[in-house]
Amino acid sequence: MNYRQATWERETESGEAVNEPLLSEKRTETVTHDDVDLPDELVRDELTLPEPAEPEVASHYTRLSQMNYSVEHGPYPLGSCTMKYNPKFTEDVAALEDGAIHPDRPDEYAQGTLAVLHGLQEYLAEIGGMDAVTLQPPAGAAGEFTGLLVARAYHRSNDEDDDRREVIVPASAHGTNFASAAMAGYDVVELPSDEDGRVPVDALEEAVGESTAALMLTNPNTLGLFERDIEEIAEIVHDAGGLLYYDGANLNALLGRARPGDMGFDIMHYNVHKTFASPHGGGGPGAGPIGVVDELTEFLPDPHVREADDGSFEFSEPPESVGKVHGFHGNWLVLLKTYAYISRLGDAGLKDTSAMAVLNANYLASQIDLDVPYGPFHHEFVASAGDVDAAEFAKGMLDEAVHPPTTKWPEIVDEALMTEPTEALSKDQLDVLADAFTAASQKTPEELAAAPTTTAAARIDQTSAARNPRLSWRDVEEAVEEVDE
């Protein structure tokens, strides 16, 4: 079955893209009296209608959506990104709210909004086993950065900031961990994985010391493996005076079952646009709330929503706040959708989510022929494309009307295909995905090199896209001329 239901064939064999003009290039030609023989007295001189007309606009966007691929087209197992289906009831809730509140409205007239934000802070604190949560950071990476600013403020309050200059990050971590630590002013110490894909406790013991500000960990890690020694790891870091940071991107594996706070983590971020299904992809919008333990709450960003003695809600500035990381209420509509999602699912629903996410990943892995070197895993697994370049393998999967997995990361698996089906896929869709793996692995190198043949665009020039991006629809020279004029 073809989930994409493609409605066009690519126009040329040479790999050019199917083209859809820009909206600004579209003109709607309506029938005029020149086309029809009308009595003179019925002819109006001039009738100017806005163009393009609404049906043209609708078909333009529909066509663009068909040239694209989304979670609503079919399987989208992009490992680590948790591309789960976004249920429409959360969109309905957000649509009710859209534009309803001015960000400067005084707290006493924004009690409903503040109650939702406060409720979400409480939900997330409970889910993560944290003492306090801020909803301000607009993405996971921004949460990491904020969390590390909080860590620095804490060490500074102990007069240790000058000495604690290092953040330890395992080699399998997401690139944002390294970047956030560097942006927060730290030296990054990379910790290699041991042969079973986890943090080597001996090596950690050696790396940790008086210069350690924090260890950043993802658990389960990017191989889908649970760090079994997590309590010992926490003890080692804490004994050295460091803090333990939890990258929450894989929280979907643990929802309702285990809590980072109980494992000994001091700071964590939540990728609500992954774990709690609010829209994700194409760079936004998202939100990356962070949770912290008691000792760190005074450093949280400003503003923070708190409940006053009389039961009302208000924005307040934590006493030793690291300052602002976002304006006003954070990414309010994303947060509202998260609140709706958690409220609708409840305890039992969240538990089902993690159970199905793990079950689906394990079922899918059992249906494919590729080597999966590390396991048993949780909600995602990393298969190896073996002798084949993982990016080529992924191109081959595109022709099977699925989105391919994340490729070439984590680097500890050769030609990695990091696969996360999420709980949202049916057995039917998981089988479609398994067939796509099989089909790609049966393709010859020539067939892979020619793929994809059924998508709107063939192979784009990735180097030019990165080095020489043209982000305007206008001809460059024309635009320059216009500016000169």
Ligand SMILES: *Cc1c(COP(=O)(O)O)cnc(C)c1O
């Ligand atoms: C997605 C992800 C991040 C970064 O989160 P964003 O919300 O995309 O900024 C960090 N760590 C891991 C493991 C991730 O998968």
